[in-house]
Amino acid sequence: MLLYSNSSLPIEISEFLLNCFTRSPTWQRWLSLPLSLLFLLAMGANATLLITIWLEAALHQPMYYLLSLLSLLDIVLCLTVIPKVLAIFWFDLRPISFSGCFLQMYIMNCFLAMESCTFVVMAYDRYIAICHPLRYPSIITDQFVVKAATFIWARNVVLTMPIPILSAQLYYCRRNVIENCICANMSVSRLSCDDVTINRLYQFAGGWTMLGFDLTLIFLSYTFILRDVLRLKVEGAVAKALSTCGSHFILILFFSTILLVFVLTHVAKEKVSPDVPVLLNVLHHVIPAALNPIVYGVRTQEIKQGIQRLLKKGWY
Template structure:
């Protein structure tokens, strides 16, 4: 009946809340996913808090590379906390309703944190480039001031560039449907319910992806191409291996982060036939990296690994 209302009555029939249905196609047993998701969230919080404590306590880790890792830990915890409490509330208590302002706020914060993570990866790639390709100039280029300026720049860039996402979504008219086949308020998932044209929302989403994340990925690719070129010129295989080992953990995280984003983008077009895949990938992309990042760095970095042993009061003799 509401679909038959004229354009002049659309604003009057605006829905007051959205219903987050959870994982499409598995509503009857989706609560079983709450345990692994809760464990991933707990792991993400614990591991990243431990990373911050270790960086603060260990004087040898008071270096720009580890400061960026600490900032990444804060971003990861913020990203996971933005979505996981609501997802667990849906799975445990069927608390599916979310007000429009809360939904648009969540949409904004998710975009900010995802872009911030991408920006920190750029800063870390630049840090590794200077350390390997310009080692003598590293202390004068990558200073504490550089870390602060780069972080502030990325925070301002991402917080300002993402403002139009919730603003444009809020300008749409939601006159009948209010059930979102998702666990969180994604931009395209929400605006798909609007009764008017959402082309501008899709265009701006593509603009963000290509200009911000695309440029971030380009800078990362350039940094590592230059690092590889510099390493290949080294005469010593041992020196080359040591130089590349410092980048391995960073590359693992970058490949996972951007690969999942690409897969989500591709599978999003298949939501009509396989709606569960992009939704599940979207949720996992927001909780697995926060849990994975500190673990990968701890295993691949000797100083951090020793810091973990000390924090856990384990015997580090021989490590």
């Protein structure tokens, strides 16, 4: 990649510079501590959940396998983004290689899409459990989880691959300073001297097609669940049925709310500081990851009991 100097001679460069919160530098000082704590919480809580499900035979069920997949995705997303952000905050280590930048871009887009797709499968799992309980053991099997995981991996690996490829093919000739804490596609692409219309169109069409399709399926699943639950005449059946999918619904709210706020700030970017979308972009990779395992650990009795048994074994 080439960058032009003041003398108009092309200079070969091998890295980008991540410029976090240039307009609000004080944010870095007060944000580093809570971000560190959220990162440690996310890693510790997800690792505890994975270990509990792995060691507890009672949790070797499709629903908990899907939860394990969600925890793995959260761990990868946190490790891809947060350590680099903290390195910038603490040590001003802003450089990132071209290959490292495009790899981070790919992992972020791919694994966020995988997470969205996992929520769809989990919503289907709750739909079958509540609306067709007698058929649940024959439909939601270990084979179903393997097929679902394969689909989640294949769909998102293939559909998100063009995003870093299109960005990597652009000609970078002006600046190498990314006005962001992470290698977001458009933050990188706008540094190019080429036309980035294709990048924008694919990011918009691909992203909203996948996320929109996933959210539509989730909405339909919960619509059918609510319809069937309201038909139940048994006392307390409604509350019991809804409690079984409450944790999953809360996780979807964590995932979609931050994403929605992020989109709205981009739409109203003239009315908010440019650093606000950057902040939301970072938080979107750590807040859901930190809260997801806690919600399931608190609301799911089997997981709570499994963690308690593991802690007792550790003490003796």
